[in-house]
Amino acid sequence: MAGVESKLRYRDARNGDVDTLAELVVRLKRLNEEFDSMLTVRDDIKVVSRSYISSAVKDKNCIVIVAEYKGKVVGLLKADLRERRFSQPMREGRIIEFYIMPEYRKHGSGTEMLHHAIEKMKHMGVQMISAEFPSQNKISVQFYAKQGFRPITNIHSKLL
Amino acid sequence: MPKKNEKTEELYKLAVRYSKFYGGKISVTPSVPVRSLDDFSIWYTPGVAAVSRAIEKKHELSFELTSRWNTIAIVSDGTRVLGLGNVGPEAAMPVMEGKAMIFKYLGGVNAVPLTVNVHDQQGIFNTVSALEPAFGGFNLEDIESPKCFYLLDNLRKSLKVPVWHDDQQGTAGATLAGLLSSMRMTGRKPSQTKVVFLGTGAANVATARILSVAGFDIGNIVMVDSKGVLNPDRDDMDELMLHNPWKYDLAIKTNGERIKGSLKDALKGADAMVAASGPGPNRFPKEFIKGMNKDAIVFLLANPVPEIWPWEAKAMGAKIVATGRSDFPNQVNNSIIFPALFRGALDSRASTITDEMIVAASSEIAKYAYEKGSTEEHIIPTMKEWEVYPNVAAAVARKAVEQKIAKHSMSAKKFHDNAERIIEGSRMTLSALIKSRLIKMPPQ
Numbered sequence: 001m002a003g004v005e006s007k008l009r010y011r012d013a014r015n016g017d018v019d020t021l022a023e024l025v026v027r028l029k030r031l032n033e034e035f036d037s038m039l040t041v042r043d044d045i046k047v048v049s050r051s052y053i054s055s056a057v058k059d060k061n062c063i064v065i066v067a068e069y070k071g072k073v074v075g076l077l078k079a080d081l082r083e084r085r086f087s088q089p090m091r092e093g094r095i096i097e098f099y100i101m102p103e104y105r106k107h108g109s110g111t112e113m114l115h116h117a118i119e120k121m122k123h124m125g126v127q128m129i130s131a132e133f134p135s136q137n138k139i140s141v142q143f144y145a146k147q148g149f150r151p152i153t154n155i156h157s158k159l160l
Numbered sequence: 161m162p163k164k165n166e167k168t169e170e171l172y173k174l175a176v177r178y179s180k181f182y183g184g185k186i187s188v189t190p191s192v193p194v195r196s197l198d199d200f201s202i203w204y205t206p207g208v209a210a211v212s213r214a215i216e217k218k219h220e221l222s223f224e225l226t227s228r229w230n231t232i233a234i235v236s237d238g239t240r241v242l243g244l245g246n247v248g249p250e251a252a253m254p255v256m257e258g259k260a261m262i263f264k265y266l267g268g269v270n271a272v273p274l275t276v277n278v279h280d281q282q283g284i285f286n287t288v289s290a291l292e293p294a295f296g297g298f299n300l301e302d303i304e305s306p307k308c309f310y311l312l313d314n315l316r317k318s319l320k321v322p323v324w325h326d327d328q329q330g331t332a333g334a335t336l337a338g339l340l341s342s343m344r345m346t347g348r349k350p351s352q353t354k355v356v357f358l359g360t361g362a363a364n365v366a367t368a369r370i371l372s373v374a375g376f377d378i379g380n381i382v383m384v385d386s387k388g389v390l391n392p393d394r395d396d397m398d399e400l401m402l403h404n405p406w407k408y409d410l411a412i413k414t415n416g417e418r419i420k421g422s423l424k425d426a427l428k429g430a431d432a433m434v435a436a437s438g439p440g441p442n443r444f445p446k447e448f449i450k451g452m453n454k455d456a457i458v459f460l461l462a463n464p465v466p467e468i469w470p471w472e473a474k475a476m477g478a479k480i481v482a483t484g485r486s487d488f489p490n491q492v493n494n495s496i497i498f499p500a501l502f503r504g505a506l507d508s509r510a511s512t513i514t515d516e517m518i519v520a521a522s523s524e525i526a527k528y529a530y531e532k533g534s535t536e537e538h539i540i541p542t543m544k545e546w547e548v549y550p551n552v553a554a555a556v557a558r559k560a561v562e563q564k565i566a567k568h569s570m571s572a573k574k575f576h577d578n579a580e581r582i583i584e585g586s587r588m589t590l591s592a593l594i595k596s597r598l599i600k601m602p603p604q
Contacts, residue, residue: 101393102397
């Protein structure tokens with residue numbers, strides 16, 4: 001049976017990955033949608049995801065990392081590099097997109113990928129790391145708590 | 161099939177009429193003699209206080225000094241009753257009464273129907289947990305999926321008495337029995353048999369899990385639902401992860417070849433098909449069967465009408481065809497499993513019903529069929545072959561002993577004879593009541 005025989009490999013995203021990465025972004029946004037109706041995806045999600053990830057791959061102010069299994073892209077982590085205006089430390093890396101295909105989850109792949117990204121950002125001078133995800137996503141809450149993250153800002157929303 | 165419908169209509173009418181005549185199907189009868197009212201001071205106060213005190217000191221004694229050893233509850237919230245759907249707890253009662261009657265008649269088990277007005281999974285969990293002191297086991301019935309998966313998994317872990325969900329395990333056990341028997345007839349081994357499931361409801365999800373315990377290669381199992389072949393690249397995987405982790409788990413573990421597409425693609429080169437999807441006929445094009453391997457085994461378990469008619473499956477090359485109906489050959493019926501399985505679990509005082517105990521029951525049924533001379537039209541015993549029940553009870557009880565989850569240990573022969581005595585006693589009691597006209601014949 002198919003399964004994870006060797007660990008995933010992690011590398012920087014390339015232009016050639018854009019189509020697959022756009023699909024992963026769509027999957028992530030649809031997953032987020034499950035947690036809250038205010039995260040309902042827009043009808044043109046595929047188009048916007050593609051243009052979003054295609055510019056992110058070239059953008060110096062963010063990093064995009066892919067997870068590969070036997071040459072196939074199965075995961076994505078995108079983080080923005082930000083300057084904090086009022087607080088210190090000032091250089092923050094904020095994880096905005098983080099998705100691994102279902103089959104390749106567990107086996108520590110999420111932790112591995114996160115650490116890969118953190119190492120990379122450290123080298124780039126990042127001093128603190130944050131992650132954005134839906135409040136109701138208990139799986140993410142637990143994952144980041146285990147990695148030593150704690151909530152520092154709440155964003156509360158309501159429809160008008 | 162107008163004839164069949166007429167027959168069903170007639171049965172509907174009779175069932176309502178008789179239910180009214182008898183005022184339901186079960187009652188509670190004392191199991192002790194009352195020679196005079198003086199006996200009450202033994203069975204009730206003051207005598208009973210000593211029994212109470214004994215149990216207070218040692219709770220285990222409730223299995224010896226009260227009827228708990230042979231009494232289970234049938235719990236339903238009425239959300240998925242037969243093919244009727246969510247009819248509610250009151251309307252579920254006649255079905256649960258019927259189940260209790262079968263438990264008693266075929267397994268000698270006292271089963272108390274409890275239809276509850278609680279519908280959230282935590283609420284049902286709490287209700288069943290609260291009832292534990294009164295019962296030797298629980299049969300969950302007609303509770304919708306995926307709530308039923310949660311309840312079975314969590315109650316099994318938390319209670320110290322067996323918990324069973326017949327729609328999952330009973331169907332899985334009966335299906336496995338039929339498969340094992342058919343495979344023996346067609347010269348197949350579990351480890352090399354490719355099985356396709358159509359439908360991913362409670363029954364098929366449970367059957368796929370049981371098959372992997374019974375020596376089938378889970379990678380050789382392919383599941384198909386209304387969206388096509390289940391595989392880990394499907395768009396709905398994250399939704400399943402959050403709302404139906406049992407199906408999600410199967411999506412990752414099954415389908416080693418990573419087949420994508422439709423039922424037709426899945427059936428190519430398959431040895432067996434288990435359909436439990438939705439009422440037929442013409443649920444899928446019968447020609448799909450042609451793509452299966454030689455001597456294909458096809459189970460069409462939808463009720464009241466199988467996914468396609470059995471003769472159509474045969475015409476397309478299926479060697480063995482089974483359905484859920486009693487008026488066609490090879491009825492895959494839970495009633496062949498649950499009465500005996502509970503008999504064995506109760507007699508061995510098993511703390512739970514393991515998947516291995518279910519496999520033991522199925523294997524015993526397949527063995528019985530083989531020894532009696534199974535044919536393509538008779539792959540599993542019917543309820544009339546009631547001597548199979550003590551055999552199954554003994555196989556289940558011995559498995560519990562082997563797995564060290566039984567409080568009572570006896571030889572297979574003793575378990576068998578004990579089960580036979582109890583089941584026979586139950587049938588004899590009923591026939592004595594009928595003979596003495598305490599239970600009247602139905603009105604004409």
